[in-house]
Amino acid sequence: MGNVPTTVKHCLSYEQLLENCPWLRRWLQEEKTIKAHEYPDFVKIVEVGPRDGLQNEKEIVPTGVKIQLIDMLSGTGLSVIEATSFVSSKWVPQMSDHTEVLRGIQRAPNVRYPVLTPNMQGFQDAVAAGATEVAVFGSASETFSRKNINCSVDESMLRFKEVITLAKGQHIPVRGYVSCALGCPHEGHIDPSKVAQVAKSLYEMGCYEISLGDTIGVGTPGSMCEMMQTVMKEVPVSALAVHCHDTYGQALPNILTALQMGVRVVDSAVAGLGGCPYAQGSTGNVSTEDVLYMLHGMGIETGVNLAKVVEAGDFICNFLCRKTNSKVAQASSKTL
Amino acid sequence: IILELKLYIYVVFTIMQYSTPVFHKAISDSTSVRAALPGKVKIVEVGPRDGLQNEKTIVPTEAKINLIDMLSETGLPVIEATSFVSPKWVPQVRGISRRPGVSYPVLTPQPEGIQAAVKAGASEVAIFGAASELFSKKNINCSVDESLQRFDEVMIAAKEAGVPVRGYVSCVVGCPYEGKVAPEKVAHVMAKRLYSMGCYEISLGDTIGVGTPGSMSEMLLAVSREVPVSALAVHCHDTYGQALANILVALQMGVSVVDSSVAGLGGYVIYMLHGLGIKTVRKTSSKVAQATCKL
Numbered sequence: 001m002g003n004v005p006t007t008v009k010h011c012l013s014y015e016q017l018l019e020n021c022p023w024l025r026r027w028l029q030e031e032k033t034i035k036a037h038e039y040p041d042f043v044k045i046v047e048v049g050p051r052d053g054l055q056n057e058k059e060i061v062p063t064g065v066k067i068q069l070i071d072m073l074s075g076t077g078l079s080v081i082e083a084t085s086f087v088s089s090k091w092v093p094q095m096s097d098h099t100e101v102l103r104g105i106q107r108a109p110n111v112r113y114p115v116l117t118p119n120m121q122g123f124q125d126a127v128a129a130g131a132t133e134v135a136v137f138g139s140a141s142e143t144f145s146r147k148n149i150n151c152s153v154d155e156s157m158l159r160f161k162e163v164i165t166l167a168k169g170q171h172i173p174v175r176g177y178v179s180c181a182l183g184c185p186h187e188g189h190i191d192p193s194k195v196a197q198v199a200k201s202l203y204e205m206g207c208y209e210i211s212l213g214d215t216i217g218v219g220t221p222g223s224m225c226e227m228m229q230t231v232m233k234e235v236p237v238s239a240l241a242v243h244c245h246d247t248y249g250q251a252l253p254n255i256l257t258a259l260q261m262g263v264r265v266v267d268s269a270v271a272g273l274g275g276c277p278y279a280q281g282s283t284g285n286v287s288t289e290d291v292l293y294m295l296h297g298m299g300i301e302t303g304v305n306l307a308k309v310v311e312a313g314d315f316i317c318n319f320l321c322r323k324t325n326s327k328v329a330q331a332s333s334k335t336l
Numbered sequence: 337i338i339l340e341l342k343l344y345i346y347v348v349f350t351i352m353q354y355s356t357p358v359f360h361k362a363i364s365d366s367t368s369v370r371a372a373l374p375g376k377v378k379i380v381e382v383g384p385r386d387g388l389q390n391e392k393t394i395v396p397t398e399a400k401i402n403l404i405d406m407l408s409e410t411g412l413p414v415i416e417a418t419s420f421v422s423p424k425w426v427p428q429v430r431g432i433s434r435r436p437g438v439s440y441p442v443l444t445p446q447p448e449g450i451q452a453a454v455k456a457g458a459s460e461v462a463i464f465g466a467a468s469e470l471f472s473k474k475n476i477n478c479s480v481d482e483s484l485q486r487f488d489e490v491m492i493a494a495k496e497a498g499v500p501v502r503g504y505v506s507c508v509v510g511c512p513y514e515g516k517v518a519p520e521k522v523a524h525v526m527a528k529r530l531y532s533m534g535c536y537e538i539s540l541g542d543t544i545g546v547g548t549p550g551s552m553s554e555m556l557l558a559v560s561r562e563v564p565v566s567a568l569a570v571h572c573h574d575t576y577g578q579a580l581a582n583i584l585v586a587l588q589m590g591v592s593v594v595d596s597s598v599a600g601l602g603g604y605v606i607y608m609l610h611g612l613g614i615k616t617v618r619k620t621s622s623k624v625a626q627a628t629c630k631l
Contacts, residue, residue, distance in 0.1 A: 037553075037588070220611025221584055249604030250611070252581040256549055290577035297548025297578070327577030331545075 037260045042301045044080065046211070046241060046267045047073055047288060049316075050101075051082040051116060053273025055094050056284055057320060063097040065319050067104040072312040073270060074108040077304040078288075082135070083113040086122035099129040114175055118149060123163045127170065134167055135175040136160040138202055140195040141184035144215075148179075157201050164206045176202030177243065181212040181227055182219030192230035200234035209239050211267055214254065216276060217247030217284070221257040228261045241265035244286050246325075247276045251286035252294055259300075266291055271313030272325025287326035289313060307332075374592035376615045378414065379605070380539070380569060381407055383598035385416040385443060401431040407598060408435040416462070419443035441502055446486065450493040461494055462502040463487050465530060467522040468511035471543070475506075484529055491533045503527075503535030504571065508555055510546035519558035528562035537567050539595055542582065545575030549585040556589050569593035574601055580608055587614075 050070050054061055066084075073081050083105060089096030098115065107113060114133040117123040126134055138156055139145040145153045160176075167174050180187075181195045199210045212231065214224070224242075231240065242258040242265075244251040255266055272287030292306045310329045317324045324330060384404050400418075407415050417432065417440040434440060441460040442453050453461055465483055466472035472480045487503075494501045505526040507517050527538050540559060542552070552570075559568065570586040570593075572579040579601055583594055594609075596602045609616050 037585075220608050222612040248607050249580055249601060250608055252577060253584040253608055256581045256584060287577070293576050294548050294578055294581055297546075298550035327574060331575050 039259055039298055039300055040262075040264050042264070042303075043259070043295055044265045045078060045288060045291065045302055045304055046080045046082065046265060047078045047270060048082045048243070048267050048285065049073070049269035049271065049273045049288065051085050051095070052267075053269035053271075053285055055085065055092055056274030056277060057094065059320060060094055061316075061319070063100045063104065065316070066097070066101050069270075069312060069316050070101070070105045070113075072315060073309070074106065074111050076308040076312065077302075078309075079110060079303065080112045080114065083115055085116035085118075086126040086129075086131075087116060087118050099125065102126070102129045102131060117163055119159050120162055120166070123166060127172070131172070133173050133175070134163070135177060136163055136202070136207070137177045137179060138198045139179045140190050140198050141180040141187045143186040144180050144184050147186065153198065157198075157205075160202065161205050168206055174207050176205075176207030176210045177213055178202070178210060179213045179215045182214040182223050183216055185216050192227040195227055196231045196234045199231050199240075203235045203239060209241055209265065210235055211241040211243045211265070213243035213267075214245050214251075217245030217250060219244070219254050220250050221253050224254045224257045225261065228258060228263070232261070237262040238264065241267055243267035245276060246272065246283045246286045252290065255286065255291060256294070266295075270309055270326075271317050271329060273316065283325045287313070287324070287329070289324075289326040289328040293328045372588050372590060373612060373614060374587060374590065376592065377587070377609055378569075378593045379412055379602075379616055380414040380416065380593060380595045381412045381598060381602070382416045382571070382595045383407070383600070383602065385418055386571075386595075386597060397431065403598075404432045404440070408433065408438050412438070414439045414441065416440075417442050417458075444490060444494075447489040447493045450490060450497055450499070454497045454499060458499065460500050460502065461490075462504060463490055463530070463535070464504045464506060465526045466506045466511075467517050467526050468507040468514045470513035471507045471511045474513065480525060487530070487533060491535075495534070501535050503530030503533075503538045504541055505530065505538060506541045506543040508540045508547075508559075509542050509551045510544055512544050516551075519555040522555055523558040523562045527559045527568075531563045531567060537569055537593065538563055539569040539571045539593075541571035541595075542573055542579075545573035545578060547572065547582050548578050549581050552582045553585050553589060556586060556591065560589065565590040566592070569595055571595035580604060584608070587612075 050066060050073070054066065070081055070083055084098040084101045085092060085095040086098050087095055102113070102115060105113065112133050114135045115126050115131045116137065117126050117134040118137060123134060137149070138160065139148065139153060142153055145151065145156055149156060151159070164174050176199070178195055178198045180190055182190065184190055195212065199212065202210055212227070240263050242255060242263055244254045268288040268291045269285035270288045272283055272285055274284040276284040288309050289306060292302060292304055292309065295302055296306065306328070310332050313324050313326060313329050384400055384407070404415055404417055415438060419442065432440065439460050440458070441462045442458045443464065444450050444453050444461040450461060464476070465487065466475060466480060469480055472478065472483055476483060478486070491501060505522060508522045509517060511517055522540070527540065530538055540555070568591050570583060570591055572582045583605060594605060596605045606616055
């Protein structure tokens with residue numbers, strides 16, 4: 001096109017052509033191919049910073065600081081904040097103050113505070129401490145299940161069935177997680193049908209929502225799409241959430257892909273708390289601030305105040321004496 | 337800052353080197369998410385120019401030449417070498433070892449720059465326009481119209497010298513002074529003009545990284561009506577962590593040229609593209625890592 005005179009190029013303007021032949025766009029089916037993707041009007045954010053985030057931080061955070069973090073998050077508009085985990089303190093010392101945290105937080109109206117309960121003991125302790133919602137963690141990888149919770153996937157499902165049955169009896173909703181949905185640190189590639197199988201089991205047992213976790217952040221829009229397609233054959237998309245890790249910087253494109261496929265629930269952690277235990281020095285959870293920036297920029301409502309989340313992130317990062325993993329928070333601090 | 341960046345990039349690339357073969361899997365079935373994706377994407381490496389330009393520490397010429405030479409080994413087809421804003425940058429272009437099949441464009445905002453660049457051995461040049469009036473005035477000290485007149489002169493000089501010209505448009509979704517930038521402005525005032533002047537490719541830059549998939553697709557829709565999508569490239573900044581998501585929507589809209597920086601998100605971009613089954617460069621990103629570490 002370099003040698004064509006400017007005047008001719010002006011005549012070749014696409015807009016000019018369309019003005020003369022309005023039927024052209026339809027004929028070329030261009031409206032279909034360059035049509036923007038449909039996105040939801042509203043996306044629910046599930047804040048996992050206080051649990052999944054802090055769980056992966058080396059430094060033990062005092063109970064008071066955890067409570068303050070959750071209280072700050074309660075004022076941001078978030079409707080779900082995963083508060084703590086009722087797991088043995090031998091396994092996860094960071095969560096040993098689970099009862100104190102749950103009892104110490106100021107519960108905001110319209111905010112739910114689910115807690116992790118890997119087994120019956122954990123569930124009973126959680127209920128005694130005042131839990132009104134719980135979560136169970138399954139794995140799509142056999143090896144990861146054995147190494148992480150010391151039992152096979154099938155055995156873990158039996159354990160969860162007990163918890164879910166009891167929870168149902170007490171009208172306590174249960175959220176299900178599937179880890180290693182896009183890859184496992186031990187097994188490598190995970191077959192999407194395995195993810196679908198675990199998701200289906202949890203859903204049929206009674207979990208109201210299944211969060212699909214890219215535990216080591218290796219997923220890309222391609223593998224996310226393939227996995228989602230397979231899972232959506234077994235579980236309705238309205239009951240699905242994505243829990244993306246940002247280890248290889250893929251979290252936002254993966255979340256975008258999930259949204260394009262109909263997902264309406266996204267897990268994230270304030271300040272991108274929590275590294276990746278399988279890739280030393282790398283980031284883990286995607287940061288809530290960056291997710292909010294993307295969603296709000298796309299005109300998608302979340303009900304969450306980004307500035308207040310940045311404040312909560314600043315608070316916890318100041319305590320941990322390290323920089324936030326959120327690009328939005330970093331950019332905001334530079335403009336102050 | 338460079339040391340921190342070096343360590344960070346080294347860690348990420350070491351991990352990627354280890355795990356990419358395990359996790360990369362070709363996807364055979366297509367869906368609405370993957371349907372419009374290009375089969376091949378050209379990566380335009382802007383690290384040595386756009387990347388280093390923004391580093392506070394002055395990097396010695398020899399180090400820059402080394403970086404460019406290492407990048408030449410990675411299989412990247414285009415490496416933006418430097419900027420002819422002042423004659424003192426001439427030694428850089430003379431010093432690099434050019435690899436056959438690799439293009440080394442240099443920025444030339446003035447017609448005089450073309451002669452100096454060609455003398456120094458440049459075989460491709462680039463010009464930079466702004467979609468925002470205020471940004472144009474503050475950045476290159478003239479209005480958008482005046483800059484277009486300058487570019488007309490640059491294009492004439494480039495044609496005489498027989499060098500192709502790549503056009504850049506900055507502030508395509510947002511400007512640090514004006515705020516939101518109207519897509520029509522980007523399309524008509526800049527992109528269409530640069531393309532009709534004779535630029536073979538137009539790189540659309542989200543200069544301050546404020547774009548999101550929404551504003552990005554809106555802007556690309558407007559521009560692709562004036563310039564064929566095959567002549568478009570995206571140059572996304574990651575200031576708010578949106579770059580990869582923005583690149584993904586650009587790919588979904590048919591864009592097949594992506595500017596990225598070895599010291600920025602270069603590795604992550606390649607990881608995403610390969611995960612989508614899109615071909616890019618011939619060699620693995622380990623070479624790219626080595627290049628950054630030496631810096």
